[in-house]
Amino acid sequence: MPKKTIILGVTGSIAAIKAENLVKRLKGIGRVIVVMTEAAREFVSPERLVKVSGNRVVTGLFERYRKEKTCLPAGRETVEHISLAEEANLLLIAPATANIMAKLVNGIADDMLSTLVLATQAPILIAPAMNTDMWENAIIQENVTKLKARGYGFVGPVYGRLASGRMGKGRLAPLGRIVKESEKILKEKKELIKKRILITAGPTQEPLDPVRFISNRSTGRMGYALVQAALSRGAEVTLISGPTQLLPPSGAEVINVQTAKEMRREVLRNFKKADVFISCAAVADYRPKKREKKKIKGERNFTLELERNPDILKEVSKKKGKRILVGFALETENLIKNAKAKL
Numbered sequence: 001m002p003k004k005t006i007i008l009g010v011t012g013s014i015a016a017i018k019a020e021n022l023v024k025r026l027k028g029i030g031r032v033i034v035v036m037t038e039a040a041r042e043f044v045s046p047e048r049l050v051k052v053s054g055n056r057v058v059t060g061l062f063e064r065y066r067k068e069k070t071c072l073p074a075g076r077e078t079v080e081h082i083s084l085a086e087e088a089n090l091l092l093i094a095p096a097t098a099n100i101m102a103k104l105v106n107g108i109a110d111d112m113l114s115t116l117v118l119a120t121q122a123p124i125l126i127a128p129a130m131n132t133d134m135w136e137n138a139i140i141q142e143n144v145t146k147l148k149a150r151g152y153g154f155v156g157p158v159y160g161r162l163a164s165g166r167m168g169k170g171r172l173a174p175l176g177r178i179v180k181e182s183e184k185i186l187k188e189k190k191e192l193i194k195k196r197i198l199i200t201a202g203p204t205q206e207p208l209d210p211v212r213f214i215s216n217r218s219t220g221r222m223g224y225a226l227v228q229a230a231l232s233r234g235a236e237v238t239l240i241s242g243p244t245q246l247l248p249p250s251g252a253e254v255i256n257v258q259t260a261k262e263m264r265r266e267v268l269r270n271f272k273k274a275d276v277f278i279s280c281a282a283v284a285d286y287r288p289k290k291r292e293k294k295k296i297k298g299e300r301n302f303t304l305e306l307e308r309n310p311d312i313l314k315e316v317s318k319k320k321g322k323r324i325l326v327g328f329a330l331e332t333e334n335l336i337k338n339a340k341a342k343l
């Protein structure tokens with residue numbers, strides 16, 4: 001087996017003093033190239049990490065460019081963040097500061113590590129380390145939630161003694177756990193490479209006037225989780241999503257729709273090229289027969305007439321061919337019987 005390449009991003013947390021040991025242990029599962037931020041250099045020297053990793057240690061975005069631009073033909077300058085991005089089988093950031101996470105959430109690329117994260121297709125694993133009050137700060141928690149929604153993996157932080165001497169959550173996860181998580185990602189089977197997977201998610205909204213709609217309680221979370229799982233196995237994913245509060249995972253093509261009719265149109269448009277169709281959306285069975293142009297006034301009782309929406313899954317199942325089709329049935333009674341009838 002050729003050795004997998006792990007790019008280890010080390011940032012300016014005091015836990016960076018553990019980087020040397022982490023590199024030693026990571027070498028058991030792959031080849032390690034360290035990328036350090038400016039602040040990380042306050043805690044650990046690049047020279048030591050060169051020694052333990054047996055590889056170059058990258059400390060600046062323009063380092064190689066400055067050195068090599070004069071000896072390469074015009075237009076063929078070395079762009080190291082791209083070559084590193086392509087080389088990586090895993091980008092592990094350990095320890096990860098509050099600062100690097102905030103930069104990643106916002107797509108800021110002002111040093112080698114943050115630029116590399118934007119450029120790479122490799123899976124990203126983050127091991128945060130910071131003081132408890134920082135970790136519990138609402139802004140940081142929001143950033144962590146956003147990064148998880150985008151498909152970034154997390155390991156730790158854990159409860160324990162912090163650099164300040166206090167006990168609390170914020171300590172870097174044990175190195176053994178970081179290595180184990182990294183190994184798990186490196187071993188992930190990419191059995192869906194070149195497979196095209198079409199997934200629908202979320203509810204549909206069926207307007208009855210310009211300000212109201214009927215809908216259902218679907219959050220979209222299952223469909224979005226399926227998108228992430230398919231991406232991590234190497235699939236090319238198209239997500240057709242009804243309105244949700246979720247951030248789409250990076251790496252998927254996302255098509256936003258509102259109504260069942262719109263969802264049908266997009267499914268039909270994308271179905272042909274799909275190898276697998278997972279119909280996870282909670283498509284409204286009915287829509288108001290008439291969509292009022294003006295807001296319905298709340299002065300009198302009225303009866304709302306509904307008409308059937310298209311059954312998208314049933315329709316495409318007639319053109320199934322060799323595709324795999326997956327449907328879901330949410331029932332209130334006779335679960336198996338009803339699900340079988342749908343199948």
Ligand SMILES: Cc1cc2nc3c(=O)[nH]c(=O)nc-3n(C[C@H](O)[C@H](O)[C@H](O)COP(=O)(O)O)c2cc1C
Nearest residue numbers: 011012013014037039040097098099100129130131
């Ligand atoms: C002694 C010391 C220890 C620090 N430890 C941490 C830490 O554990 N976690 C953290 O998020 N920031 C910590 N910081 C703050 C970061 O170094 C600072 O936010 C810096 O800008 C991070 O830069 P970087 O993310 O580019 O590495 C520490 C600062 C100092 C002076």
